[in-house]
Amino acid sequence: MSGVTTEGDGPTHSPVAAFDDPHLRPYAQHPGRAEAAIGACLFAGVLGFVAYGITYWVGGQTQVEGITLGVGLFGFGFGMAAWGKYLMPKGPFVEERHSIEGTDAEVETLSNAVAERGKAVFHRRGVLGGLLGLGGAAMGVVLAFPVLRSLGPQPKKTLFVTDWKRGAHLVDLNGRRITVNDLEVGGALTVWPQGFVGTSQDQTMLVRASFDDVVTRPGRESWGPQGYLAYSKLCTHAGCPVGLYMEQTQQLLCPCHQSLFDVLGGGTQVFGPAPRPLPQLPLYIDSLGYLRAQAPYDQPVGPGFWERS
Amino acid sequence: MRILPRKVTTNSAPLRAMALPGLVVATVALVGLLTSGAFAGASPHRSAARAADLRAARAAAPITYSLPPSSDLSVGQQLFEANCSSCHGTDAYGTDRAPNLVGVGAATVDFWVSTGRMPLADSTIQPERKPPRFDRRQTLSIANYVASLAPPSPAAPEIPNVNTAGANLADGNTLFVLNCAGCHTVTGAGDALADGYFAPSLHKASKTQVAEAMRTGPGNMPRFGPGTLSDRQTADIVAYVVGTIEHPVNRGGLGLGEIGPVAEGFVALLIGVGGIMLIAFWLGERA
Numbered sequence: 263m264s265g266v267t268t269e270g271d272g273p274t275h276s277p278v279a280a281f282d283d284p285h286l287r288p289y290a291q292h293p294g295r296a297e298a299a300i301g302a303c304l305f306a307g308v309l310g311f312v313a314y315g316i317t318y319w320v321g322g323q324t325q326v327e328g329i330t331l332g333v334g335l336f337g338f339g340f341g342m343a344a345w346g347k348y349l350m351p352k353g354p355f356v357e358e359r360h361s362i363e364g365t366d367a368e369v370e371t372l373s374n375a376v377a378e379r380g381k382a383v384f385h386r387r388g389v390l391g392g393l394l395g396l397g398g399a400a401m402g403v404v405l406a407f408p409v410l411r412s413l414g415p416q417p418k419k420t421l422f423v424t425d426w427k428r429g430a431h432l433v434d435l436n437g438r439r440i441t442v443n444d445l446e447v448g449g450a451l452t453v454w455p456q457g458f459v460g461t462s463q464d465q466t467m468l469v470r471a472s473f474d475d476v477v478t479r480p481g482r483e484s485w486g487p488q489g490y491l492a493y494s495k496l497c498t499h500a501g502c503p504v505g506l507y508m509e510q511t512q513q514l515l516c517p518c519h520q521s522l523f524d525v526l527g528g529g530t531q532v533f534g535p536a537p538r539p540l541p542q543l544p545l546y547i548d549s550l551g552y553l554r555a556q557a558p559y560d561q562p563v564g565p566g567f568w569e570r571s
Numbered sequence: 572m573r574i575l576p577r578k579v580t581t582n583s584a585p586l587r588a589m590a591l592p593g594l595v596v597a598t599v600a601l602v603g604l605l606t607s608g609a610f611a612g613a614s615p616h617r618s619a620a621r622a623a624d625l626r627a628a629r630a631a632a633p634i635t636y637s638l639p640p641s642s643d644l645s646v647g648q649q650l651f652e653a654n655c656s657s658c659h660g661t662d663a664y665g666t667d668r669a670p671n672l673v674g675v676g677a678a679t680v681d682f683w684v685s686t687g688r689m690p691l692a693d694s695t696i697q698p699e700r701k702p703p704r705f706d707r708r709q710t711l712s713i714a715n716y717v718a719s720l721a722p723p724s725p726a727a728p729e730i731p732n733v734n735t736a737g738a739n740l741a742d743g744n745t746l747f748v749l750n751c752a753g754c755h756t757v758t759g760a761g762d763a764l765a766d767g768y769f770a771p772s773l774h775k776a777s778k779t780q781v782a783e784a785m786r787t788g789p790g791n792m793p794r795f796g797p798g799t800l801s802d803r804q805t806a807d808i809v810a811y812v813v814g815t816i817e818h819p820v821n822r823g824g825l826g827l828g829e830i831g832p833v834a835e836g837f838v839a840l841l842i843g844v845g846g847i848m849l850i851a852f853w854l855g856e857r858a
Contacts, residue, residue, distance in 0.1 A: 343854065434799075435749055444798030446726060448788050451799050452749055469793070505753035508764055508791040515765050517753060522765050533765065 285355065286379060290348035297349065297390065303341035304393040308400055310334030315404035338397050345390065351379070421570070422562050424494075425464045426543060430455035432468060432492070432553045441551045442488055445470040450507040452495060455555065463563060465495040466543055467514060468553070469507055471526060478528035478542060485544040490553060492543040493529045496564035497521055499536040514540065537566065595850070628737030633806030634782060636729040638677055638718060639711040647716025650709055654690050663720055668694055675787070676727025677711075677718035682783035684710045686776075697768055697790065700775060725796075731782040735810035743811030746804055750795065751812075759816035764791060774817050781809045 290296035310333030317326050364372070432440040432453040440453060445468065453468045454461060472489030485491075493514065497504045502518035512525040513532060521534030529540030541563050544556035562570055652661060658669035665671035672680065683689040684705060688698035703710065714730065721727065748757060754770035756762050761772040768791050773781070785805055788794030800808070819826055827835055 435745070441798075444796075446788075446794045446796040446798070448794040449796055449799050450750075450793035503753065505749075506764060506770075507793045508768065509788055509793045510791045511766065511768075513765060517762070520765065 285353055286351040288349045289352040293349060296344070297387065300341045300344045300349070301390055301393060303337045303344060304390065304397055305337075307334050307337030307339075307341060308393065308397045310337055311397060311400040311404055315400070315407065318404065318407050334397075334401065338401070341397075342394070349387070420463070421564075421567055424455075424559055424563055425458040425461060426455045426466075426555050426558045428555065428557050430555045432456075432466075432545075432555070433459060435459060440468065440553045442490070442547050442553060443551065445490070447472060447489060448509045450509070452505065453492070463496065465503065466492050467495045467505060467507065468492045469514075469525060471512060476526065478526060482528060482542065482544070484546065484556070485542060487545055487547050490545055490547075491525060492545055492555075493523070493525070493540040494543070494559060494563040497536055498538040498540060499534070499565060501565045504540060625737060628734075629739075631734055631737060632802070633734055633738070634802040635732045635734070636678075637732060638729050639708075639715050643708070643712035643715050644719055646709070647712035647714070650705065650713050651716050654704070655713070658691075658694070663717060672717050672720075674721040674724065674727055675717070676724070677714040677730050678728040678783040679787040679789070680714040680717045681710060681730050682780055682787060682789055684713055686780055688789075700771060728783075728786045731779060731786060731805075733778040733782050733806050733809045735778065735806055735813070738807045738810030738814075740807070740811050740815060742804065743807035743809075744815070746800065746808050747811050747816075750800070751808065754792070758819070759812060773812050776812065776817075778809050778813050781812050782806075785809075 310330050314330035433456045450469045453466050454464050458464050470489050476486035495503050497516040504514045504516045506515035514523040521536035522532040523529045523540050541559045546556050660666050663672040687701035687703040691698050759773035761770045763769045785795040
């Protein structure tokens with residue numbers, strides 16, 4: 263029996279769809295095989311997501327992450343697309359212009375049939391549905407990893423203090439102590455307090471602007487011995503490294519948003535979005551000629567944060 | 572509503588129908604993987620003899636500073652008076668148009684002249700690299716002449732000859748990232764600074780020019796003297812610049828001009844997503 267019973271124009275009250283309607287059959291000639299293939303795709307997708315999650319968790323490796331995420335997304339997407347193509351009713355369903363509106367009975371019959379059919383589809387494809395749900399869950403969980411990781415641990419006091427202490431030696435990347443003879447006028451060097459080489463919050467730009475003492479601001483009379491000036495390398499805007507020392511114009515430029523700081527004027531902002539001057543580290547030269555910090559920074563370094571007063 | 576009857580056509584098996592697009596995607600992925608060099612990490616075998624060679628090379632002086640033979644002094648003086656003195660003055664003490672050159676040393680002069688930045692037509696803008704006006708011998712003669720105007724001084728370095736045979740590229744990379752990449756970018760392509768100044772590209776610099784720039788700090792560039800970066804460290808940076816920066820290994824197969832992640836992301840988006848869309852359209856056409 264065919265589910266299609268209308269002939270000619272005008273509405274009819276006959277049933278329009280039935281379980282054995284050929285249009286409601288899956289496109290695939292062998293739904294069982296299609297199901298197996300789609301299942302394999304979805305399963306591969308699940309494996310890909312899980313492998314991505316494991317890779318990310320154990321420390322990450324860009325290529326492997328890319329490959330596994332690619333396998334996951336591709337297997338998953340291909341499975342869903344194939345499901346839509348091969349296992350859903352194939353049609354075609356044609357609506358003719360003069361009979362746009364079906365009768366209530368037709369609508370009800372069709373929707374009943376579709377609803378029943380849909381239920382049956384979902385009921386029958388329990389494994390695929392499960393795999394789809396599993397893949398979705400796996401994808402959701404691993405995509406949440408980066409978000410969750412960014413939530414902790416709490417910074418506590420670390421935003422307020424650096425490792426610069428009174429008397430700390432200035433050392434370069436190799437831990438070598440900087441002496442008063444190391445920089446020529448116009449020289450620049452990234453320095454850290456001894457014992458804390460490579461830390462991000464302690465990195466400091468040391469420049470030599472002159473052979474003579476430099477006073478950048480009232481109250482900082484002793485901070486720039488023999489032309490050595492030290493500023494926090496963290497931009498007060500977004501924390502980028504302010505490492506671009508323009509020696510002729512005596513300015514420090516931040517590469518991220520072009521904040522410009524006046525080296526001879528105590529790190530005050532000349533241009534750009536930075537809200538505060540760069541903190542200056544007071545220096546002194548000890549009896550052996552080593553450059554050392556007179557005191558810690560007098561304010562938190564880097565960009566603003568909620569608790570910063 | 573009407574549902575038209577349709578003859579049930581025989582379709583190829585779904586596995587076979589899915590095989591072709593799947594094969595295409597798999598092939599593209601495989602080619603991408605191979606060209607990206609994910610599997611090309613095989614480490615070269617290094618024999619004990621080679622290691623010994625390397626140790627010996629590292630023990631040699633990384634940089635020797637020297638002046639060209641003084642017999643070129645008169646040639647240098649003639650060239651200076653004909654090409655430089657109109658701005659820098661006949662005595663090289665500078666004028667209101669150009670700075671004093673007495674005491675700057677041979678390396679400074681060699682850098683500016685050998686990179687074509689001097690002689691300069693317009694002193695109001697930052698000089699750019701261009702083909703040099705003078706050949707190597709003439710350039711060295713001018714440098715020699717200018718250096719002879721003042722007594723030797725540590726602040727006026729002679730011309731560095733860099734031996735990169737024993738250089739450590741890993742150290743060079745670290746030092747480059749810390750000291751140079753801020754302005755010149757990690758790819759050495761150069762970038763804008765403030766007020767119309769810019770850090771130039773490093774892609775054409777010679778070994779000597781890189782070392783000269785570091786030691787003398789031309790223009791807005793800071794000076795990296797021997798107290799800041801030792802000769803060993805300087806040679807490592809020079810080797811990194813002329814080796815890796817100027818000859819980048821593009822594992823993806825296409826360097827995109829080394830202009831950085833934004834441009835690369837744009838191309839990946841355009842070609843990658845575009846390609847995926849084409850495949851999607853194709854699958855849609857077949858459905």
